[in-house]
Amino acid sequence: MHGRPRKALKPEDLAASAAKAEKLRILQSQFLFNHHQKIYTKEALELSGKLLEINPECYTAWNYRKLAVQHSLIEANSDPDSVKSFLDQELQLVENALRQNFKSYGAWHHRKWVLNKGHSSIEKELRLLDKLQNVDPRNFHAWNYRRFVAALLNRSDEDELNYTQDFIDKNISNYSAWHNRSVLLSSLMKKNVQGFSQKDEVLTREYELVREAVFTDEDDQSGWFYHRWLLDQTVKAESPLLDSSWPAHGSDITLSGDRCLDLGSSSPLNNYQFDSGLLPLILYFNQAVEGVNSSTVTFSSGFNMNKDAIWKPLSSNNFKTAQVWVAQLKLPKVELDSLQAYTIEVTVGHSQGIISSSGHYCRPSEFAFTVRVQHLKTKQAEGSGLEKISWGDENFHIYEFDSLESNLVIPLNHPSIQNEHESADSSWQAKIIDEEVNNFRELLDCKIGKLTLARLLTARDALMSLDKSVHSDEVLRLLSELMKLDPPHSRFYKDEHSLVLLKKVTSSRESLLSYCFRYRNLASSTSVNPICLRLNGLSLSRVGSFEKLLWVQMLDLSQNELRSIEGLEAMQLLSHLNLSKNKLGSFTALEPLRHLKSMKVLDLSYNEIGTHTIDSTRYLCSSPLSHSVGGEWDDSEIVTDGVSLANYWEAFLILKGLKLTQLDIAGNAIADEKFTAFLAKVLPALKWLDDVQLN
Structure with missing residues (x-):
């Protein structure tokens, strides 16, 4: 553990270990009997104490001690001396256990529990901590416990900060001390304590401090982690903000049905199918x-x-x-005149109530958009409108908008959300980051130096107005170099590379339009051809920048390296999605699809679903064992040919709520005859399954 080589035990050591194990088994057996029988006698307590002194990691024994203490305190009849004596014995037991294992979670938590009873000396705890931390200055359990004790003693954060700095001065690689410093500084700045009220001055001092540590030993990660925390404090908004919305501010939305339309000069980018009579309103916050x-x-x-x-x-x-x-706005179509435009104004945060972990929403916002209704002009013939969507390149043509459309392509612009308050001056942030960029260009010979420079440049771009990606090319180059220099962590660098690439793609209307294509299926009888955002073949391993993509209804993410689609649930208008030829290993990796109720066409072909025996993403998904599934699950229901839901519960929970008309699943290990029959049963609206038209 932690780089310590294992050595073969000598015969006498093996014998001693076997004897200890036998003693432990006997103690555990006797202890469990007492626990199950709720025996809290003096002898039973002594036995559990012996067990914990040998094995402090026995959490059940610590829980038993709590029950025993409660029982004994009741019997003590509130005699202060008896109570204090009994609790002092518990503290001594914990101290003995910590000598056996200084990093025992159960022991430290039990000590907190005893101290919270309020009958023990707190001053003694600091003296004990001083001794223990001199033995192991990096032990994060002790630092965590120290914060607890300091709060009970009402010790000032300034005193604790000085205490922490002494440990950093002794050893700059004490990562626990650096972490404790970050906790204390956060508290001091939040309380506006004198000397810590000006955030820019505090962070400038801290950058200078950690820079000395980083440049002293560039291979030590303690300073790097602290530097990353400082960067987060520099760019993080102090309160939640509204990043974007759909409809976007100033946009002109045309609502239509699902039949043949003649939209004239209206931009297809602003056309939305109004089948259900509900208009989704999406708010995307920065946290x-x-x-x-x-x-x-x-x-x-x-x-x-x-x-x-x-x-x-x-x-x-x-x-x-x-x-x-997201909210669904009910618009009475019968009352709307197709010749008239209706303006809807949305006000966010004028009354208090929106809150995040960092504070209240304190910048009320307003945005407005226009709604038009396009009535049906012709009806389609029976059975039409069910043509199969083909994702071949021959069916897509670059979308070229003319000058008349330039004012209509609002969703591609940065949302012009109107704030009542001026945005905070970020000049000090830019100054700090620029200085850090200049300093860390000198450390490009180490991996962590390259990664930190990439983060600094990304943060610098984030501070710029109009979402400019001035440094994106350099960041992409740095991350590409890191993938080659550090293969064990290449997947992490690849994810970061993908996010930066998508920020670059969505940084301007011109850039994003170059990835927009008009879908043309010559067999279709409709005169409206949807616009598809084609991000295929970009080697993406992760998707992001969703705040810029809320308007997208047709998305092609095929031929990438995606293992999950986390965050895709924000794209509520999405009705056509191509995820073929990625690395999706299970249906649980598709959890966001459950929220996309407009989804009609889905291509999952040629992924890795069913290939892996161990599903590393299953914990992210609701399951029959969780309370979130609700009434959707009936384990006694037989779907088809003796195949029960239990065999395919992941697919059932992800796909059941969708009204898919076309699904491609071929090329996955799971796609056998039983599974395709299962899909046809649970998706009654399905018309196309793996290029086969269903009856």
Whole structure:
């Protein structure tokens, strides 16, 4: 462990180890009997104490001690001396256990639990910590416990900061001390303590301090981690902000049905199918927030509209916080005149309630968009509109917009969300990062130096207005070099490379339009051809920049290296998605699809679904064992030919709620006859399955 070579045990050591193991087995057997029978006698407590002194990692024994202490305190009849004596014995037991293993989670937590009873001397704890930390100055358990004790003693953060600095001065590679410093500084800046109220001055001092550590020993990671924390503090917004929305501010949206339309000069980029009578409104924040509801987000419009929209967080977990929120606006189509444009104004955060882990939403925002309704002009023949979507290159042609459309392509622009307050001056941030960039250009001979420079340049671009990617090419080059220099971590660098590449692609309207293609299926009887964003063949291992892609309805991500599609749930308009020829290893990696209720066409062909016996992404997905599945799951339901849901529960939970009309799954290990029959059963709207038209 931690680079320590293992040595073969000598015969006498093996005999001693066997004797210790036998003693431990006997103690555990007796202890478990006492625990199950709820025996809390003096003899039983002594036995559990012996067990913990030999093996402090026995968490069940620590839990038993808590039950025994509670039982004994009740019997003590609130006698202060008896209570204190009993709790002091517990503290001594913990101390003995820590001598056996200084890093025992159970022992440290039990000591906290005893101290919280309020009958023990806290001053003694600091003296004990001083001794233990002199033996092992890096032990993060001790540093964590010290913060707990310091809070009980009301010790000032300044005193603790000085104490921490002494350890850093003794050893600059003490990563636990650096971490403790970050915790204390965060607290001091949050409280606006004198000398720590000016964030720019504090961070400038800290950069100078950690720079000395990094340049002293560039191979030591302690300083690098602290530098990364400083960079995060430099660029992180102090409160949540609205990054983007759909519809975007100033956009002109045409709502249409699912039949043949004549849109005239209207841009297909702004056309949205209005089959359900619901218009999705998407809010994309810069960090996960809660409290988005009809009180904190209000609407006004020129027609009768349901203004009490229900907001839902788009998150793979069951928490009420998310970076992306969506509401479905009910628009009464019968009242709308196709010759008239209706303006909808949205106000975000004028009443308090939206909050994140970093603070309250304190910059109220307003944006407005125009809605038009395109009525049906002709009806399609029976059975038409079911043509198979073909993703071949021959069906896509570069999208060329004319000058008349230039004002309509609003979704490609940076969202012009109007804030009542001026944005904070970021000149000090730019100055700090520019200085760090100049310094770290001298450390390009080491891997961590290249990675830090890439992060600094990315942060510098993020501070620029209008989302310019001035340094993206240099960052991509640095990450490519790191993939070659450090193969064991190449997947991490590849993910970062993919995110930077997508930021570059979406950095301007001109750049993004070069990836937009008009889909033309000559067999189609419709006169409206959707616009497809083609990001295929870019060697992407991760997707991002979703705040710029909320408008996309047709997306091609084929021929990449994706292992997950995390974040794709933000693209609520998505109806056509091509994920073929990637590295998706299971249906649980497709969890975001559950939120994409507009999905009609999905291509998962030639991935690795069913190939891997161990699913490393299963923990990310809801399952029959979790409470999030709800009434969707019935393990007694037989789907087809004796195949139960239990065999394909991942596919069932991901695909069941989608109204897919076309699905391609060929080329995956899971795609046998039973599975395709299963899909045909659970997807009743399916018309095409692996190029075969279903009855």
